[in-house]
Structure formats: C-alpha cells, structure tokens
Amino acid sequence: MNNTDFPSIAALAGGVGGAKLAHGLAQIVPPEKLTIIGNTGDDFEHLSLHISPDLDTVMYTLAGLANPRTGWGVRDESWHMMAALARYGGPTWFQLGDRDLATHLLRTQWLNEGYSLTWVTGELCRRLGVRCTLLPMSDDPVRTVVQTDEGSLAFQEYFVHRQWQPVVKRIDFVGAEEARPTRQVVAALRAADVIVFCPSNPLVSIDPILAVPSVRRIIAASRARKIAVSPIVGGQALKGPAAKLMAELGMEVSALGVARHLQDVLTDFVIDTVDAALEPDIAALGLQVRVTGTVMTSDEDRANLAREVLEVGG
Template sequence: MKGHTIALCGGVGGAKLAFGLTRALAPDDLTIVVNTGDDFIHLGLHVSPDIDTVAYSLSDLADRERGWGLAGETWAFMDSLKRLGGESWFNLGDRDLAMHVERTRRLAAGESLSQVTATLTTALGIAHRVVPMSDESVRTIIQTADGELPFQRYFVGEQCRPVVTGVRFAGAERARPSPAFAAALARSDLAAVIVCPSNPYLSIDPILAVPGVRAGLAGLSAPIVAVSPIVGGRAIKGPAAKLMRELGVEPGSAAVGRHYGGLLDGLVIDETDRADAAELRALALEPLVARSVMKNDEDRFRLARETIAFATELARPAAGSRRVS
C-alpha cells in the first residue's frame, strides 16, 4: 500500500493485528493509535494497560498464553503486597512494574503521555509509532444497575460480572487528539484507516469520543475498514458479546457494522459469518470474508496483509460523504 496507514487499537485483540501490520508496513507508513480510556492510577502509578499490551506485543515480549503482561513474569511484589494487606485486586508483575514506575516518573516531571510513550516504545526496540489517542485524561466509566464503575474495577475487579446499562467517557469533552494522531489524520498521503479487532464499545468508542476524531475520520477520502471482533456471535477475547446483549444488541458482524454508524467502508468478517455478507452490503458496507481468528504469528501476518489489500481495493468515497450517526 502506498501512503500512510492509521490503525485504531485496543488491547489484546487489537495488538495481535497491530503486530501483523508492523510486519507488513514500514515504520514511516504506520501510526498505531491506542485507546487510553482504560488508563488509571493504581498504587500511585499511572498504568496504561492497552499501550503496554501493544508495546509488549510489538516488541515480542508479551505473554502469549495470557495475552497481556510480560512473558516469564514473576509476582514477588504482589505476594508481598498481599501479605501486608495492600490492594491486590489488580496484578502488577515484578518486571512490568518498571514500565509503570518510569511512566509515572516522566509524567510527574512534565512530559506528555505521547512523549513518554515514544521514549518507552523506542527503548523496547519498537520502530513504528505507537501513540495514545489523547494526552488528556479520558476515563471509561461502566454504568450498571448498581451504579458506575471505573473500567478496571468492572473488568478486573468484578471480572465483568455486573450487568451493563451504558458506557460513558469521563473527560472526553475536554480532550484533544494526541499530536501524532492529529498529524496522521491530516496527512495528504493517508491511504487507509484500519480499525483493529478490539471491543467497539470499550476500546474504539473512547478514541471516537475525543472531539474532532469522528468528524476527522468521516471527512477522509481514504477508506476506513474494521476487523470484526465478533465471530459466530461470540467475542474472541473479552466481554464484547456479553456487553452487547446487555445493551439490547444481538452480537454479530452486522451489529458491529451498525455500531460504527456509517463511518466504515468495509468490514472484515470471519468465514464462520459468511452468511452475514449480504446484510453488510445492505448497510452499504463491503465485506471481506477471511480467516480472522489469529492463533499464531502467521495468522497475524496473513490477516494484516489481507486487510491492507482490502483497504487498497475499496473505492474511495468523496471526502465528507460518509453517513455518520
């Protein structure tokens, strides 16, 4: 693909495709924009779970079995913390601690989250741009019948058990796209935007909630394609299908397409969901049927190549012509 590509990315599922994209596209040709709605302060440390998942995946340091954290991690710190009666509901590995400590130190010294992320990813040997969606604080809040929960309390502390009635993004109205994100959106050679197979409600919506992002994407002439995180009515990873049902939406690739409200030009769906292609076309979405479940590196490389080729083939609508609800 000639020109620049933006990837919008959450954690585990998104990081897998991002890994493939970095093997298919040169560093100067890709900007990976990561959700920071999951960020929170824990034990006095600024934790950026999705940024770290992407960084560890791209540097090939991630624990492949868990899908998050570092391979070969140890937990002496957590064991000691539990013994002392400290907060132990959110695990921080011994090696992983260094990332949070250094991020917190740099932020306290006045660096932006963009600057800190660039420094840390470079230190891990990552050549491609990994950037936060915003340098301002945007926090995903899960609304339940029993009240509101910060995302990590819902996701980790409560293991996604509460029934979700809504989602909001605290602070989004005051946020701005990070400088590198804004610059990528403004590039004259922007060739495509790829929405990774991340939870639409919890990983991609926080990015779209930053003022100017949705309108900026809608005005692009470059194609926007997404990879569905729902296969056969189930989420590959995480609570997406459960959350959709609780919000009155039947999980499926068509529901993913409808959720993005006319922002997309195409949607990559798994072979399992081939029958959904006609419904997607009725939504003015071009489907690509592929093997979208990424079990190994070859799957990541193949899906990245196929998604890039799909974006290249799509006809470019006139700028500003997308139907965005």
C-alpha cells in the same frame, strides 16, 4: 513496492485482539508508514502509579514481549512484588508483574516530571525496540466509567476487580468531550491512505477513541479507505466482555451488530468465514465486505490478516 510508495496506515487498537492485528501490520508495513492509535479510556491510577493497560498491551505485543498465554502483561514474568504486597494486606486485585512494574514506575516518574503521555509512550516504545509509532489517542484524561446494576464503576474496577459480572446499563467516557487529539494523532489520521479499526472491543476500546470529537470528525471526513475487522466471530467474542456488553446494551451480538455500530466511520468491513452468511446484510449498510479467516493464533496468522486488510485498502 518500495517504502516511499507504500500507503500510510493509521490503525485504531486496544486490547489483545487489537494488539494482534497491530503486530501483524508491523510485520509487513514499513515502520515509518505505520501509526497505531491506542485507547487510554481504561487508564487509571493504582498504588499511585499511572497504568495504561491498552497502550501497554499493544506496546508489549509490538515488542515481542507479551505473555502468549494471557495476551497481556510480560512473558516469563515474576511476581515477587505482588507476593510482598499481599503479605502487607495491600490491594492485589490488579496484577502487576515485576517487569511490568518497571514500565509503570518510569511512566509515572516521567509524567510527574511534566512529560506528555505521547512523549512517554514513544520513549518506552523506543527503548523496547518498537519501530512503528504508537500514540495515545489524547494527552488529556478520558476515563471509561461503566454504569451498572450495582452503580457506577471505573472500568478497571468493572473489568478486573469485578470480572465484568455486573450488568451494564450505559458506558460513559468522562472527559472525552473536552479532550483534544494530539497534533501527532491528527497528522497521522489526515495523512493516512488506509485507516484500520483493529478487532478490538468496539464499546470500550474503539468507542473511547471515537468519543474524542475531533477524532471522529477527522475519520468521518477522511477520503481514506476505512476498514474494520470484526471482533465478533460466530456470535462470540474471542476474548473479553464484548459480546456480553453488546447484549446488555441491546445490540445484536454479531459481526453485523458491530458493522451497524461503526458504519458511519467505515467504508469496508472484514468478517470471518464462519459469518459469511452475514455478508449481504452488512453490504446493505453501504459497506464493502471481505470474508476471510480472522482468528489469529500465530504470528503468521497476524501477518496474513494484515495483508488481507491492506488488499482491501487497495
């Protein structure tokens, strides 16, 4: 298949699991045919810097720079700034490595100069050698706020500072109803032959994207194959608080629970072989089901899963 015949792919991604499949897609899809739409709900201001954690995790992973141990941040990082900050008694709960800091400094400068987050993200990616397109879901601010047994917490306060220990009662996406997708996001979704929901946390990485009203409407109306890969394997999240959040919000903690949550915007659902027994129940939701290995521990695993997903897309 030559590049002109390759289907156009739009992928929704956030966090480490989503970034891994995005990287797998980037290994096999011509760059001009691949657009990654990233979550900005966990963006926040820290030390007067605009931090975009999910976008950066995807960007660093696509650039081959991600820390292989943590999945976030930059490999071979140094921490001189954090050591100096600690000496001053400054806030050290959110770790900013020296190389990572350069990203936030430049992003903040460009935003302050009036450039959009879409332009800034594209320019950072270009300078890191990322060839496919990475887009924020919107240039308008959307902020994930977690309502807990300890009160209202901004997402990074809950996720990083409090290590996701408070019990969650509700998740709000402040600003989502007023937010608009960019023309680039709209164009990518409308042109897509396949829309992939990467194995990201469905509640805090995928839901913020879908909370932008036009995004959900465009996806729901699309005639593309809409394929999600479950981030829950064997009743557990491979990384992060997805399973805990699902349980606290009354959802079944399983691939079936994820499928139910997203069924109105999907045509297909990919589950791991350990969850094969759930296939009939997921199919009963009206979804086509593919059972395969979904745990990605190497670049080869990422590319193989991407191929499986695109085979589903036909």
